[in-house]
Amino acid sequence: xxxxxxxxxxxxVGREIMDFYLQNSLWINLIILMYAGLAALARMNYQKxxxxxxxxxxxxLSKKNQSVKSRELERINWEMVRKKINFPLIxxxxxxxxxxxxxxxxxxxxxLEIINQFLKSNKDRRK
Numbered sequence: 001x002x003x004x005x006x007x008x009x010x011x012x013v014g015r016e017i018m019d020f021y022l023q024n025s026l027w028i029n030l031i032i033l034m035y036a037g038l039a040a041l042a043r044m045n046y047q048k049x050x051x052x053x054x055x056x057x058x059x060x061l062s063k064k065n066q067s068v069k070s071r072e073l074e075r076i077n078w079e080m081v082r083k084k085i086n087f088p089l090i091x092x093x094x095x096x097x098x099x100x101x102x103x104x105x106x107x108x109x110x111x112l113e114i115i116n117q118f119l120k121s122n123k124d125r126r127k
Contacts, residue, residue, distance in 0.1 A: 042091035042098035049090065050118050052081050053110055067116050078103045 007015055021028060056076050057068055082103050090105065091098035099105060 038089060039091060039096075039098055041087050042089040043093050045085050045087050045090045045101065046093060048085055049081060049106065049110065050115075052084050053115060054118070056081065057115075067119060068112060070112050073112050073115065078106050081106055 007018070010018065053076060057072055082101055085101055088101050089098045090101040090109075092109065
């Protein structure tokens with residue numbers, strides 16, 4: 001009875017969309033679930049990349065008021081950072097998409113401001 005009531009409310013286009021979904025719900029839900037899993041793994045790679053970069057810079061996270069200078073950031077071996085991350089996708093935690101992990105992406109994404117912002121937020125969590 002509820003099914004018939006809903007079908008009467010959504011109109012002819014809505015009924016067509018609902019019928020398509022009901023016929024293909026397994027595939028649609030599988031695609032959504034795969035996307036969510038890949039996005040979660042890509043976001044975990046972002047955090048892993050931050051920690052690898054921090055360790056590459058040899059920054060002591062226990063010290064207060066720690067920051068990175070631009071000349072220190074230039075010493076990072078971006079190819080080594082890329083190789084330490086096993087999963088080939090990465091995503092900024094604020095983004096709805098993910099991209100293939102490349103050296104160029106790492107250099108563009110992890111700027112001096114991002115690294116220092118992470119160090120500052122990490123310092124705030126220790127308080």
